[in-house]
Amino acid sequence: MSNKPATITxxxxxxxxxxxxxxxxxSLESQGVDAPxxxxxxxxxxCRAKLCQGSVVYRHEPLAFxxxxxxxxxxxxxxxxxxxxxDD
Numbered sequence: 001m002s003n004k005p006a007t008i009t010x011x012x013x014x015x016x017x018x019x020x021x022x023x024x025x026x027s028l029e030s031q032g033v034d035a036p037x038x039x040x041x042x043x044x045x046x047c048r049a050k051l052c053q054g055s056v057v058y059r060h061e062p063l064a065f066x067x068x069x070x071x072x073x074x075x076x077x078x079x080x081x082x083x084x085x086x087d088d
Contacts (some may be wrong), residue, residue: 009053009083017078024049024056024084025073036086042075049073054082070080 006017008027022029025047028035038046045064049071056076066072071084 006078007081008078009081011085021077023059023074024076024078028073037074040074042072045072047073050085052083052085054085055079056082 005019008015008017008024010028010033015028015033016028016032017024021030021039025035025037025040036046036048038044039041040047041062042060042062045066048064048066049088051069051071056071056078058072059075059077062072062075064072073084
């Protein structure tokens with residue numbers, strides 16, 4: 001898991017992923033973003049987002065199906081700055 005501070009760009013808005021944040025979902029929620037989620041453990045896939053730029057690492061291998069170019073916010077952290085979208 002990456003613990004370096006990073007910038008998350010979401011639909012053009014720059015947000016911070018602090019070193020101590022356990023997941024992208026946690027970072028987004030702490031900054032007032034109403035991100036979709038259900039289980040918070042990578043089982044359901046409700047927190048699926050499009051990864052437009054950058055890369056992430058997972059705390060554990062998610063069980064939910066994710067397509068190429070998608071990530072699960074609940075169990076991942078960025079490896080440096082990333083750009084994501086909730087758009088289909």
